[in-house]
Amino acid sequence: MNNIYDNENFFEKYSQMNRSVNGLSGAGEWSTLKPMLPGFTDKVVLDLGCGYGWHDRYAVDHGARQVIGVDMSEKMLKVAKDKTDSDKIKYLHDDITQIDFDDDKFDVVISSLALHYVKSFEDIVEKIHGYLKPDGIFIFSVEHPIFTAQGSEEWNYDGNGQIQDFPVDNYFYEGKRETDFLDEKVVKYHKTLTTYLDGLLTNGFQINRVVEPMPPKNMMNIPGMKDEMRRPMMLIVSATNKKII
Numbered sequence: 001m002n003n004i005y006d007n008e009n010f011f012e013k014y015s016q017m018n019r020s021v022n023g024l025s026g027a028g029e030w031s032t033l034k035p036m037l038p039g040f041t042d043k044v045v046l047d048l049g050c051g052y053g054w055h056d057r058y059a060v061d062h063g064a065r066q067v068i069g070v071d072m073s074e075k076m077l078k079v080a081k082d083k084t085d086s087d088k089i090k091y092l093h094d095d096i097t098q099i100d101f102d103d104d105k106f107d108v109v110i111s112s113l114a115l116h117y118v119k120s121f122e123d124i125v126e127k128i129h130g131y132l133k134p135d136g137i138f139i140f141s142v143e144h145p146i147f148t149a150q151g152s153e154e155w156n157y158d159g160n161g162q163i164q165d166f167p168v169d170n171y172f173y174e175g176k177r178e179t180d181f182l183d184e185k186v187v188k189y190h191k192t193l194t195t196y197l198d199g200l201l202t203n204g205f206q207i208n209r210v211v212e213p214m215p216p217k218n219m220m221n222i223p224g225m226k227d228e229m230r231r232p233m234m235l236i237v238s239a240t241n242k243k244i245i
């Protein structure tokens with residue numbers, strides 16, 4: 001198992017990001033995601049691509065009975081374990097695409113900004129449909145299809161070095177994109193909005209909410225944040241498993 005989060009330079013820069021230093025409150029999308037989360041009291045939760053485990057600890061702090069956080073990065077999991085003192089959370093070193101759980105095991109599956117690293121959304125949704133109990137909740141954030149389409153994830157600049165616009169291209173050509181993130185080449189997988197939303201609907205889910213988070217007012221003075229109003233960067237979707245047993 002090998003991913004960019006185990007690259008020394010990348011990991012070091014990631015650990016300096018606001019969301020890594022300040023946790024959930026340092027994440028631009030948190031104020032949008034938080035009110036979309038289901039109740040966690042007595043719930044069994046799976047977190048795909050858990051990173052430092054912020055959402056796992058949040059779930060336990062809000063009553064979850066058991067949480068499994070899956071991540072393929074040893075470095076990310078080491079930090080997660082160091083920051084966790086609850087025996088209700090188990091961290092699993094595994095690839096999201098390789099996970100295997102019993103059917104009807106979880107009440108909630110959460111995934112924060114990890115599924116754009118995975119090639120097939122449909123394969124994951126099929127699995128989650130099985131792992132979730134009937135009426136279980138799947139809530140995830142991903143980089144927005146408008147943001148991932150062209151691939152560079154970089155603004156176009158004018159001759160004066162000012163932002164001109166943001167490129168959207170090759171939207172319907174899904175698949176691998178190589179972008180510069182934290183000065184490293186990072187592979188992500190572009191998918192269309194149809195793939196995310198219709199993929200849920202055709203795999204037994206009912207969609208509850210679809211939100212494109214905007215930068216929160218209290219972060220607007222962070223350099224570059226106002227520009228985030230010019231195009232969506234993330235997509236957050238909450239869906240209910242309409243499984244019939």
Ligand SMILES: C[S@@+](CC[C@H](N)C(=O)[O-])C[C@H]1O[C@@H](n2cnc3c(N)ncnc32)[C@H](O)[C@@H]1O
Nearest residue numbers: 005049050051071072073076095096112114117
């Ligand atoms: C942007 S971080 C988000 C971490 C955490 N969910 C959060 O919001 O703070 C993406 C995480 O997904 C993990 N990841 C990416 N691809 C993965 C895969 N195929 N299997 C498991 N984890 C993966 C990375 O190792 C990294 O920890």
